[in-house]
Amino acid sequence: MIKQCAQKVYIGLIFIFMYAPIVTLMVLSFNNSRTRAKWGGFTGKWYAELFSNRSIMQALYNTLLIAVVSAVAATLIGTVATLSISAMRRRSRAVFMSVTNIPMLNAEIVTGISLMLLFITLRVKFGLGTILLSHITFNIPYVILSVMPRMKRLNPSVYEAALDLGASRVQAFFRVVFPDLLPGILSGFLMAFTMSLDDFIITHFTKGPGVDTLSTKIYTEVRKGIKPEMYALSTLIFVTVLILLILVNYTPKSKEKQSSGQNGGSL
Amino acid sequence: MHKGTNKKPAETPGIVYFNQTLMTAPYLVWALAFIIIPLLMIFYYGLTDKTGAFTLENVIAITTAQHSKALWLALLLSLISTALCLLLAYPLAMILAKRSVSQQSFIVLIFILPMWMNFLLRTLAWQTLLEKTGVINSVLTFLHLPTLNIINTPAAIILGMVYNFLPFMVLPLYNSLTKIDPNVVNAAYDLGANGTQTFLRVIFPLSIPGVISGITMVFVPALTTFVISNLLGGSKILLIGNVIEQEFTQASNWNLGSGLSIVLMIFIILNMVLTGIFDKNGEGTAL
Structure with missing residues (x-):
C-alpha cells in the first residue's frame, strides 16, 4: 500500500x-x-496579435514547409533505401547501417558544422534550400530505423505466393509487401516530421541570413526578450497536438492502428 | 538502436523486389554527399590552416587554458547529468514496466508530448521558474523556506540537461525492462532471493543494454550542448560546445572550430566504443 x-x-x-x-x-x-518578469493581468490579446505578426507567421510557414517537405523526401529515400539494404549481403548491409547510424549517434553540433562546411566549400547559397537538404539528411535514418524492423519480419513466402498466383512483381510488391511495411513507413514519417519541427541546432548552422524557422527566431529573440506572441503560438501548437492525441487514443476504431504503430518503433 | 545489423548471425540476402542498383543509388549518393563527405570536410579544415597547409595547431589548441577549461567543465557537467538522469529514470522505468496496464499512452504524455513545445522555449521557461524573484523562489519565500539561487550557475545547466535529456534515458530503460521475462524474476524469488538480491542479480544485469543505450543517448548531447549553457548559464559559462559554436558563427575561424570538433568527436567515438563493449548483443533499443 x-x-x-x-x-x-x-x-x-x-x-x-x-x-x-x-x-x-x-x-x-x-x-x-511585454516582459516575462512580471504579471500584468490576464489578456488574450497575444492570440489575436499573433496572426497579424508577419515575421512570426513567416517563420511558422518556413518551419511547417521544411518539416513537411523534408519528412516526405526522407520517407521516400529512406523506404527505398531500406528495401535495397535488406536485399544486400551481410557485409555491405553492415556498412550501410553504420553509415545510417552516424547522424543519429554523432553530436548535432558536429553534423551541423559538417554540413555548413560542405555548403561553404561548394559555394551554395545559404537559405531554405540548405536547411531542407540538412533536414532530409538527419531525417532519413529515422525512417530507415523504423521501416527496417517491419522489413525483417516480412514473410518472403507471401511475396513468392503472389508471384506464383500470377501477379507481376510490381503488383505483388504494392499489394502484398507494401501494406505490411506501411505502419513502419508512417511512424517513420511522423518521427521525421517531429524531429524536423523541433530541430534548432542543425538549422542554426545551415540557415541563411533573413531566413528563420520558429526555433532560430526564438534563439535570436532571447537577448531582446521573447515576444509574448511566441508563447501564444506554442501554446496553440501544443494544445492542438494534445487534442489530436486524445482523439486518436479514444476513437474506438484506432485500436488496431495503435498496436501496429508500436511495432513500427515508438518515438 | 545501433548495431541493429548483427542480430541474426546467419542472415541471407533478402528479396530483391526491383532493380537493386537503381534502388541503392539514391541513398548511396545521398549518404556520400551529405554524411561522409561533410565529415571528411571537418577533418580537412581541422587539420589545415587558413592557407590550406597541413597543421595540428587547431587540434592542439584544445590544451590552451580557455579551451581545456571549457572541455573539462562540459565533461564534468555532462557526466553529472547523465548520472542524475540514470538515477531518476531507473525507478520510473521500473514502475512503468511493472504496471500491467498499457503504459504507452502515459509515456507519450510524459515524454513525447512536451517535445511539441519548442525546446528553446521550454528551457527558457526554467529562467522564469528559477530566477531570484521567480516562481519557485516566490513559493519558497511564501513557505518561509530558504531561497534557491542557482540561475546562471553550473547547477542550472545541469538541471536543464536533465530536463531535456531525461526522456532519452527513460525510453531505452523502459524498453529493456519490459523485455525481461517475468518468469525469470519469479524464479529468483522462488529460489529464495529477496527483493534486493533479485534486483541486483537478475533485473539490473538484464537491463544493462537499456542502461548503456540510455547513457549514450544522454551523454553525447549533454557533452556537446551550447544552447542549454547559453540559456541557463548566463553567457559567462562556456562549455566546449559554446566555444565551437562561437568559432563558427562569430569568429568565422572554421579551421579552429573544426580542430576542436575533432577533439569532441574523439570523445563521442570513445563513448561509442565503450558502450559497444558492454552492449555486445546490440539489444539496447532506444527511441
Missing part, C-alpha cells in the same frame, strides 16, 4: 518536473505585460 503510494508520488513529481515549464509558458501567453 505504502509502496503503491510512493510510486504514484514519484510519477507525479516527474510529471510536475516535465510540465512545470510548459504550464509556465501557457500562463505567460496570457500575461498582459
Whole structure:
C-alpha cells in the first residue's frame, strides 16, 4: 500500500518536473505585460496579435514547409533505401547501417558544422534550400530505423505466393509487401516530421541570413526578450497536438492502428 | 538502436523486389554527399590552416587554458547529468514496466508530448521558474523556506540537461525492462532471493543494454550542448560546445572550430566504443 503510494508520488513529481515549464509558458501567453518578469493581468490579446505578426507567421510557414517537405523526401529515400539494404549481403548491409547510424549517434553540433562546411566549400547559397537538404539528411535514418524492423519480419513466402498466383512483381510488391511495411513507413514519417519541427541546432548552422524557422527566431529573440506572441503560438501548437492525441487514443476504431504503430518503433 | 545489423548471425540476402542498383543509388549518393563527405570536410579544415597547409595547431589548441577549461567543465557537467538522469529514470522505468496496464499512452504524455513545445522555449521557461524573484523562489519565500539561487550557475545547466535529456534515458530503460521475462524474476524469488538480491542479480544485469543505450543517448548531447549553457548559464559559462559554436558563427575561424570538433568527436567515438563493449548483443533499443 505504502509502496503503491510512493510510486504514484514519484510519477507525479516527474510529471510536475516535465510540465512545470510548459504550464509556465501557457500562463505567460496570457500575461498582459511585454516582459516575462512580471504579471500584468490576464489578456488574450497575444492570440489575436499573433496572426497579424508577419515575421512570426513567416517563420511558422518556413518551419511547417521544411518539416513537411523534408519528412516526405526522407520517407521516400529512406523506404527505398531500406528495401535495397535488406536485399544486400551481410557485409555491405553492415556498412550501410553504420553509415545510417552516424547522424543519429554523432553530436548535432558536429553534423551541423559538417554540413555548413560542405555548403561553404561548394559555394551554395545559404537559405531554405540548405536547411531542407540538412533536414532530409538527419531525417532519413529515422525512417530507415523504423521501416527496417517491419522489413525483417516480412514473410518472403507471401511475396513468392503472389508471384506464383500470377501477379507481376510490381503488383505483388504494392499489394502484398507494401501494406505490411506501411505502419513502419508512417511512424517513420511522423518521427521525421517531429524531429524536423523541433530541430534548432542543425538549422542554426545551415540557415541563411533573413531566413528563420520558429526555433532560430526564438534563439535570436532571447537577448531582446521573447515576444509574448511566441508563447501564444506554442501554446496553440501544443494544445492542438494534445487534442489530436486524445482523439486518436479514444476513437474506438484506432485500436488496431495503435498496436501496429508500436511495432513500427515508438518515438 | 545501433548495431541493429548483427542480430541474426546467419542472415541471407533478402528479396530483391526491383532493380537493386537503381534502388541503392539514391541513398548511396545521398549518404556520400551529405554524411561522409561533410565529415571528411571537418577533418580537412581541422587539420589545415587558413592557407590550406597541413597543421595540428587547431587540434592542439584544445590544451590552451580557455579551451581545456571549457572541455573539462562540459565533461564534468555532462557526466553529472547523465548520472542524475540514470538515477531518476531507473525507478520510473521500473514502475512503468511493472504496471500491467498499457503504459504507452502515459509515456507519450510524459515524454513525447512536451517535445511539441519548442525546446528553446521550454528551457527558457526554467529562467522564469528559477530566477531570484521567480516562481519557485516566490513559493519558497511564501513557505518561509530558504531561497534557491542557482540561475546562471553550473547547477542550472545541469538541471536543464536533465530536463531535456531525461526522456532519452527513460525510453531505452523502459524498453529493456519490459523485455525481461517475468518468469525469470519469479524464479529468483522462488529460489529464495529477496527483493534486493533479485534486483541486483537478475533485473539490473538484464537491463544493462537499456542502461548503456540510455547513457549514450544522454551523454553525447549533454557533452556537446551550447544552447542549454547559453540559456541557463548566463553567457559567462562556456562549455566546449559554446566555444565551437562561437568559432563558427562569430569568429568565422572554421579551421579552429573544426580542430576542436575533432577533439569532441574523439570523445563521442570513445563513448561509442565503450558502450559497444558492454552492449555486445546490440539489444539496447532506444527511441
